[in-house]
Amino acid sequence: MKILNINGEVMLAAADSELINKDLREGKLHLKIKPEFYGEMKVSEETFLSSLDICTIANLVGEHVVNAAIDANYIEKDNIIKIAGVPHAQLAKIV
Numbered sequence: 001m002k003i004l005n006i007n008g009e010v011m012l013a014a015a016d017s018e019l020i021n022k023d024l025r026e027g028k029l030h031l032k033i034k035p036e037f038y039g040e041m042k043v044s045e046e047t048f049l050s051s052l053d054i055c056t057i058a059n060l061v062g063e064h065v066v067n068a069a070i071d072a073n074y075i076e077k078d079n080i081i082k083i084a085g086v087p088h089a090q091l092a093k094i095v
Helices: 045-054 063-071
Strands: 002-006 009-015 023-026 029-032 057-061 081-083 086-092
Touching: 009 045, 023 081, 029 081, 045 063, 057 063, 063 086
Parallel strands: 009 057
Antiparallel strands: 002 009, 023 029, 057 086, 081 086
16 A cells, blocks of 8 residues: 655555556556555555545555455445456545
8 A cells, every 4th residue: 555645635545465566457447556656565454444544535446455445434335346357446535
């Protein structure tokens, strides 16, 4: 995962570690899971969830990170998409 401060927003990008450097394509959808964006820092689920608490924007990809966000009530199942069978979700908090 990776946390960035952008224009006053706290953005969390997280992907399942086995997806880093993968290129997902399905129809018109294309997602390159670059370590420069998603980070290379492996963290516990507890750290990931506490990072979701403080972020204002999140970009999540992979079964583990998306399901953890769903289980913790950050994202609803109806709001995820799958690209080449891999779940992808975005979160924006309105404060």
